Amino acid sequence: MAPPQADLQTRVLKTVKHPQFLWFIGHVMTLVGSILFWISAISFKSTRYSYIAAFLGACISYGVVVYKSFGIPQLNMAFAQRLVADENFQYLLLAFFWLTSKPILFATIPFLVFSLFHCLGYIRTVVFPTFFPNNPSANGSAQASGQASPAQNVTAKLSQQMKNFTDKNYGPAMQFVSYIEVVGIMGRLILGALTFRSSLMAPVVFAHFLRFRYFLSTYTRAAFHDVATRLDRVMLPPTAKVPPVVGQVYSTIKGLIVRYGQSVVQQR
Template structure:
């Protein structure tokens, strides 16, 4: 490997010229703007904070556009390419980011993107930014500052590896319950489009096929609702008509979810 630039200015110049730095800036933008949107959401002042919501998803658009561009640098106008493109989860999240960017502000859609942004920006900081600012000292020498930074870097790595799976499981649960619940409530109360739950249902259908965490979230929700509603184990206070309606709705959702989603020939890239 070529030797790293010797000066801080050279190292930072090399860092910011790469597309991954733009990807990182998009994630940081998402995190900062989400943080600024939270007080507006907490005080039910959604419209006043809409600009922070829009900017947050603009950051997501930047990040996911970089990932998709790197994954598909050569566009092909073929059915097979289109199938592979739209089956790739980063493309799905990019399309949903465009949808959310132009939608009525809600907190729930921000949560999954903010969690992805947190883990990705933290890892990039550990693997790229810290080494650029605090490079390893020459062989045979020691540097107290570098040793401290290296220890912090290891702590970040251990923490992210330990908590990543739990965070992704939480994201899946938020996507299934929080986001869809918010969309259905918004449609019923005329605060958002009736088409929004339909669009998002198709997104969840893809996630069900390609994400173990999403399948686990659906299984958990179904088990809890079955235990609560469906006899003989369900709550006896639940009217039979409600149990029957739930069973019919569960069947319809299952049939919709099991509609053919053809997986791409190649394994999809990991979400970034």
């Protein structure tokens, strides 16, 4: 016989008191704030409030994960090295950097995508079971007789659809995010720095972030390799489509980037 199921109020209170709920709220803020920021930008009524909400939410959600993983900060080199090498801590720092910087539209895309999948997972594994538990003792005589309620049928179907969507699209979405980071955001920052529309420090900070991502993420490595291959075909012999001097400049810049990226391996 199944144990008695707690009533709805008890289940909800237990859920909202858990640190993961704060993590979820952070991702909801990021998801909603990013969407509103894109809508306002497309309608030429851009507002900073939705941008702030998006990255404040990202700081909250990644902060919860980092605290859960590492606990109270320790003042020693070993702790600092583990912290800096952690993917979630890197995104926490990046979110804080964007939060305190001039709004950049592309910067919201990676966090929007991450938050979408995290929200779907939380709704499927926590929200649905909280409001529509499978334990029949909590759902009345119809469920006690083995029949699922209409609400349970709907949530079960939605849950399966969410799982199917995640299984099908997670990999392509992560690859898309990597291209956005390598080409979209970095390109925007470099262009902004050259035209004095954004901070000169922004591309430097983001380049440091990307070189860590290169060694930690297979998706980022694939994006870098694909972009490099495409540029090589355009810039370098025997398929060069630009003057030789341009190809030489490209080779020099590419060599500098490679050496800069390799410094992470040497430091680690």
